[in-house]
Amino acid sequence: MTDTTMSCERVxxxxxxxxxxxxxxxxRRAVELHLATCLRCAALVRDLERIRARAGALAPLAPPRDxxxxxxxxxxxxxx
Amino acid sequence: MTVAxxxxxxxxxxxxxxxxxxxxxxxxxxFERLYRGNxxxxxxxxxxxxxxxxxxxxxxxxxxxxxxxxxxxxxGESAFGTWLHRLAVNVILNQRKSEGRDRKRFGDEGExxxxxxxxxxxxxPGTGIDLEAAIALLPPGARRIFxxxxxxGYKHEEIAELLDITAGGSKAQLHRARMLLREALNR
Numbered sequence: 001m002t003d004t005t006m007s008c009e010r011v012x013x014x015x016x017x018x019x020x021x022x023x024x025x026x027x028r029r030a031v032e033l034h035l036a037t038c039l040r041c042a043a044l045v046r047d048l049e050r051i052r053a054r055a056g057a058l059a060p061l062a063p064p065r066d067x068x069x070x071x072x073x074x075x076x077x078x079x080x
Numbered sequence: 081m082t083v084a085x086x087x088x089x090x091x092x093x094x095x096x097x098x099x100x101x102x103x104x105x106x107x108x109x110x111f112e113r114l115y116r117g118n119x120x121x122x123x124x125x126x127x128x129x130x131x132x133x134x135x136x137x138x139x140x141x142x143x144x145x146x147x148x149x150x151x152x153x154x155x156g157e158s159a160f161g162t163w164l165h166r167l168a169v170n171v172i173l174n175q176r177k178s179e180g181r182d183r184k185r186f187g188d189e190g191e192x193x194x195x196x197x198x199x200x201x202x203x204x205p206g207t208g209i210d211l212e213a214a215i216a217l218l219p220p221g222a223r224r225i226f227x228x229x230x231x232x233g234y235k236h237e238e239i240a241e242l243l244d245i246t247a248g249g250s251k252a253q254l255h256r257a258r259m260l261l262r263e264a265l266n267r
Binding site for chain 1: 108111112115116119120121123124127128133136137140141144145148149211212215226230231233236251252254255258259261262265266
């Protein structure tokens with residue numbers, strides 16, 4: 001049975017599973033029904049989805065200096 | 081062009097395979113090419129996992145020294161980059177374990193914070209902080225799980241095994257990390 005009167009607190013508790021698409025279909029539908037009418041929870045979900053998307057798209061970072069000379073010296077020491 | 085990209089990728093992976101074979105036989109120049117092709121990815125993982133650039137530089141070196149020592153064990157079942165990434169995760173986590181042997185258990189680490197600290201150096205007031213800076217401010221346990229799951233694409237079951245915690249604990253920490261980041265990014 002679909003819970004159309006889900007509270008914000010209940011949505012908070014289910015959000016992790018909802019965002020990572022691990023929630024059962026009936027639970028997803030109940031959360032989505034709630035999101036359609038609750039601006040607070042809809043904004044929360046939008047923000048968390050944005051954070052997850054941005055995290056997955058972060059560009060690689062280069063070290064601030066060339067570390068190869070130190071790596072090479074350590075390989076010399078290890079091989080000696 | 082998809083075909084041209086595929087061709088370039090295949091040439092790159094052929095080169096990497098040849099360099100792995102040469103490096104495993106002791107060719108330092110080949111290993112340097114592997115280093116140059118992978119160092120940014122390894123450094124990114126290190127800096128995001130530990131939240132400290134100086135420590136990340138040390139760890140990056142540790143990863144490549146370890147890779148050199150272990151190269152003979154690489155069987156080519158996965159791409160070299162994938163093997164190196166797994167090795168890097170293990171080096172980072174082992175470093176944390178040896179540093180924190182007398183601390184709390186791994187997954188429980190990190191104080192119960194309500195919000196991430198403000199950092200004047202990150203951004204001017206009202207402009208918010210960027211995601212990289214906010215990740216660095218997360219409590220260590222939540223930061224590691226956020227990076228492994230949301231940045232690197234690991235599953236909760238894999239994270240649980242790596243960190244010796246439960247999958248439920250990983251999920252809870254991930255949610256906590258995202259909520260802390262949201263609060264910090266919306267300031």
